[in-house]
Amino acid sequence: MYNKSTIIPGLILFVLFVTFPVWFNGLDAGAVPKPEMPPGGQKQCVLPAAEMRASHMQLLNEWRDNVLRDGNRVTVEVDGKEYRKGLQMACMECHTSQEKFCDTCHVYASVKPYCWDCHITPEAAAKKETH
Amino acid sequence: MDKQRRKFLKIAGASALAGIGAPALVKLTAGSAYASTHGAAPAHGAAPATGHAEAAPTGVRLGMVIDMRVIADHPALLDKAISSCTEAHNIPDFAGDRKNEIKWIWKAPFGSVFTEHSTSHLPKMVQDTDFAVLCNHCDDPPCVRACPTKATFKVKANGIVAMDFHRCIGCRFCMAACPYGARSFNWQDPRPYVKKYNPDFPTRMRGVVEKCNFCGERLALGKEPACVEACKGTGAIVFGDLNDPQSEIRQILDREFTIQRKPSLGTKPSVFYIV
Numbered sequence: 152m153y154n155k156s157t158i159i160p161g162l163i164l165f166v167l168f169v170t171f172p173v174w175f176n177g178l179d180a181g182a183v184p185k186p187e188m189p190p191g192g193q194k195q196c197v198l199p200a201a202e203m204r205a206s207h208m209q210l211l212n213e214w215r216d217n218v219l220r221d222g223n224r225v226t227v228e229v230d231g232k233e234y235r236k237g238l239q240m241a242c243m244e245c246h247t248s249q250e251k252f253c254d255t256c257h258v259y260a261s262v263k264p265y266c267w268d269c270h271i272t273p274e275a276a277a278k279k280e281t282h
Numbered sequence: 283m284d285k286q287r288r289k290f291l292k293i294a295g296a297s298a299l300a301g302i303g304a305p306a307l308v309k310l311t312a313g314s315a316y317a318s319t320h321g322a323a324p325a326h327g328a329a330p331a332t333g334h335a336e337a338a339p340t341g342v343r344l345g346m347v348i349d350m351r352v353i354a355d356h357p358a359l360l361d362k363a364i365s366s367c368t369e370a371h372n373i374p375d376f377a378g379d380r381k382n383e384i385k386w387i388w389k390a391p392f393g394s395v396f397t398e399h400s401t402s403h404l405p406k407m408v409q410d411t412d413f414a415v416l417c418n419h420c421d422d423p424p425c426v427r428a429c430p431t432k433a434t435f436k437v438k439a440n441g442i443v444a445m446d447f448h449r450c451i452g453c454r455f456c457m458a459a460c461p462y463g464a465r466s467f468n469w470q471d472p473r474p475y476v477k478k479y480n481p482d483f484p485t486r487m488r489g490v491v492e493k494c495n496f497c498g499e500r501l502a503l504g505k506e507p508a509c510v511e512a513c514k515g516t517g518a519i520v521f522g523d524l525n526d527p528q529s530e531i532r533q534i535l536d537r538e539f540t541i542q543r544k545p546s547l548g549t550k551p552s553v554f555y556i557v
Contacts, residue, residue: 215446215448219444219446219448220435220446222437222439222440222498222502224499224502239481239482239483239484240482265487268487269447269484269485269486269487269490270484271372271479271481271484271485273481275473275479276479276481279476279478279479280478
C-alpha cells in the first residue's frame with residue numbers, strides 16, 4: 152500500500168470524527184425521559200401505552216383525516232369512557248401539560264412537531280385567561 | 283437504384299398515411315360503439331348537462347338565507363353573530379388593520395357585496411344597512427380548483443367548502459380564485475390577537491389561509507352554526523339543506539325573492555339574501 156503513513160492515521164481520525172457524538176457522551180444516550188403521567192390520575196388511554204408510544208402520530212393523522220376529510224367525528228369509546236377525536240379534545244384532556252408530557256420525549260428524540268402552532272394547550276388557554 | 287428509391291418512398295408514404303389515419307379510424311368506430319350502447323339503454327332519464335340545464339341535485343347541500351330586512355331593523359344582531367363566530371373559532375382581532383384582518387363573517391355595503399347589481403336609486407334601507415357577508419360555500423367552488431394541495435375541498439356529505447389547515451401551504455391561490463373575498467391570510471401569528479380561546483377549536487398559524495367553515499365542528503355535535511344560533515328566533519339567518527324540499531330554508535326560498543352574489547360567475551353560491 153502506498154502512503155500508508157498518511158492513509159491509516161487519516162482513516163483513524165475520520166472514524167473518530169464520525170463517531171464523535173457516541174464517545175463524547177461516554178457511550179451513554181442520556182437519561183431516558185420520563186413523561187408525566189396524567190395529573191388527573193387517569194390510567195387508561197385509547198390504546199395500550201406501548202402502541203401509543205410507537206404510533207400516536209399515525210393515530211393523530213388518522214383522526215385528523217377522519218374528522219376533517221370524511222366527516223367522521225364519531226367518538227372513540229374505551230372502557231366506557233368516550234374520547235372525541237382530536238389532540239385538543241382527547242389527548243390534552245388528560246395529558247394537560249405539553250411541556251411535562253409531549254416535550255419530554257420530543258426534545259430527547261429531537262423531533263419538532265408543529266401541533267401547537269395551532270392547537271391550544273390547556274396551559275396556553277389558562278395563560279390567556281389570566282391576561 | 284432509382285427503382286428502389288421509388289419503391290421506398292411509396293412504402294414510406296403509405297405507412298405515414300396509415301399512421302395518421304389509424305387514430306381517426308379507431309375514434310370513429312369507438313364512437314359508434316358508445317352510440318349503440320346509449321341507444322340500447324334509454325332508461326337513463328336525466329338529460330346530459332347541456333346548455334343551462336342543471337343536473338338534478340343529490341345529497342345534502344347546506345345553505346343559508348340571510349334576511350336583510352330583519353338585520354336592517356336590528357343591526358345589533360349582526361354584531362352578535364360576528365362576535366359569536368369570533369369566539370367559536372378563535373379569530374384574531376387586529377382592530378381595523380385591513381392588511382392583517384381575518385374575516386369569517388363580516389359587514390360590507392350593498393355596492394361591494396352585489397357588484398353585479400345597479401346601485402342607483404337604492405332604497406334608504408339598502409343604502410344604510412351593512413350586509414352580512416361570509417363564504418358562499420359554492421356548489422362549484424373556484425377556490426377548490428385552485429388549491430394545489432387539496433387543503434380546501436368540498437365535503438361530499440353536506441356540500442360545505444371546508445379547509446384542512448394542516449395541509450395549507452399559504453400559496454394564496456384560493457384567495458385569488460375566490461370572487462367573494464371570503465378568504466383571509468395570516469400574515470403573522472394570530473395568537474396574540476385572539477381575545478379569548480375556545481379550547482375545542484384550534485387557532486391558526488402564520489402563513490395559513492382561513493375562512494368560514496359553516497361551523498362543521500358544531501354541526502357534528504348537532505348544534506347550529508354560531509351566527510345562526512346568535513340570531514335564533516329572529517329569522518335573520520336561516521340555515522338548512524337546500525336539496526330538501528321540506529326544509530325550512532327551502533320553504534323560505536320558495537316563498538321569498540332572493541338574490542345571490544355574482545350569479546353570472548356560475549359558482550352557484552349557497553348563501554341567499556332577501557333584501
